[in-house]
Amino acid sequence: MSTDAGGSPAFDPVAATEAAHGFRNTARLIEEARRNKHADFSKAPLTVELVKEQVALGISATVLHALAVELILKTRIHRETGKAPRGHDLGKLFSTLPLGAQQEAQNRYDSHRRFVAIHSTIQEALTRHASTFVEWRYPHERIHEGVSPMELDRAFLALAEGL
Numbered sequence: 001m002s003t004d005a006g007g008s009p010a011f012d013p014v015a016a017t018e019a020a021h022g023f024r025n026t027a028r029l030i031e032e033a034r035r036n037k038h039a040d041f042s043k044a045p046l047t048v049e050l051v052k053e054q055v056a057l058g059i060s061a062t063v064l065h066a067l068a069v070e071l072i073l074k075t076r077i078h079r080e081t082g083k084a085p086r087g088h089d090l091g092k093l094f095s096t097l098p099l100g101a102q103q104e105a106q107n108r109y110d111s112h113r114r115f116v117a118i119h120s121t122i123q124e125a126l127t128r129h130a131s132t133f134v135e136w137r138y139p140h141e142r143i144h145e146g147v148s149p150m151e152l153d154r155a156f157l158a159l160a161e162g163l
Helices: 013-042 048-081 090-095 099-111 122-128 132-136 149-160
Strands: none
Touching (some): 013 048, 048 132
16 A cells, blocks of 8 residues: 555545445435335334434434545545545535636536535535534434435535546
């Protein structure tokens, strides 16, 4: 494995892209399983165990969506700047993209309207979800504000297109 000047593993955009798509696909499978389980609510009594399972599936999908966006964003940054980005803050990472690349991502974000989004710009969406991966991966530590997996997915598609 190659390393950068600081001794950290070198950023591999191909591996990062493949991992990002894998995490996104897994999140979508979890969401589908959650929806299918939700359909059973009408056939079976609502139990504490069923609610806990739904919450766990939702958290798992959210963490994977956020990680997928982080990796695809880092790949986009690497492609545009040649630099290996660090950190988890999606809003800050996005702001390191050249303005032209930010506008292209916004145009692609606008084109994916079938995914409901709370925020009208990709910058707003990424800033809102800036620390979702960091905060949601430890759900037992605190109560988290709501997130929008569909908005994260919309941002993912905007950033992944053309990579």
